[in-house]
Amino acid sequence: MESGHEVGARIAQARKLRGATLREIASAAGVSPSFLSQLERGLTNASVASLRKIASALGVPVADLLETHPRHTHGVLRAEHRPSTPLSSGSEKFVVAQPPVQHVEIYVGRFQVGGATGQDPYIHGTSQEFLIVLTGKVLLELGEHTYVMGPHDSIEYLSSVPHRVENIGTSVAEVMWVTSPPTTSSTPVPSDRGDERGAGNPHEQDAEL
The missing domain is CATH 2.60.120.10 (Jelly Rolls)
Structure with missing residues (x-):
């Protein structure tokens, strides 16, 4: 069975990968920032319903937060x-x-x-x-x-x-x-679509690139 520390660590990792703050994810999941902070540190546990909301806010399947073995791929995207x-x-x-x-x-x-x-x-x-x-x-x-x-x-x-x-x-x-x-x-970026558009070499190098 997964410990609170392991689940919390996965939530923290997923949040940091997304570049989101505790407050942003907590707000999207409908939980308090203090609760999410304690959850990430393994100081409290979350119900299945709360985990589903947090997983949705993170954009990951809830199974990813409960996964016992590390995953090296999201699988095939058809x-x-x-x-x-x-x-x-x-x-x-x-x-x-x-x-x-x-x-x-x-x-x-x-x-x-x-x-x-x-x-x-x-x-x-x-x-x-x-x-x-x-x-x-x-x-x-x-x-x-x-x-x-x-x-x-x-x-x-x-x-x-x-x-x-x-x-x-x-x-x-x-x-x-x-x-x-x-x-x-x-x-x-608004532009004048009436300007004539020329064609360049697809491998041309511009000074601004």
Whole structure:
């Protein structure tokens, strides 16, 4: 049977991996920060109902908090089970890295013809980001520059540089974003969509990168 210390240590580890404070997780789980603090230190026990709420706040299965043996993987994430968010023109963005994540986040974008990440470029944090084209032909707007990229082309940039991806090909395009460290919310950067957009070499190096 699991001891309070072991369960508390897993809760603390999951919280720290997520980069969340005691107060944030306690508020999301509907418990007091003092209770959560005592739980993490093994000074008190939690009911199954409370553990479920805490696990939900941490974004992990409750079984992960009760696991007797250490796990080295979240298991296979089937393509049809990937969480997704809609983009423009029926396109989608899929989550690949399962929470909690500490060092890297990974997304896959699927763009219908003419689909894009949005009308305007956006920024998020100041992380190192890689864009890899898996299939199709896309236009990457990055700061004042544009790049036409095809299958297996990739580029690295800072997520604080305004960027936008658009499918300019004649078939569905798929890309992958790898960002380290993870960032939170993105901020759109209004721009004049009437400006002419040129095409650059996908391996061109800009001074600002």
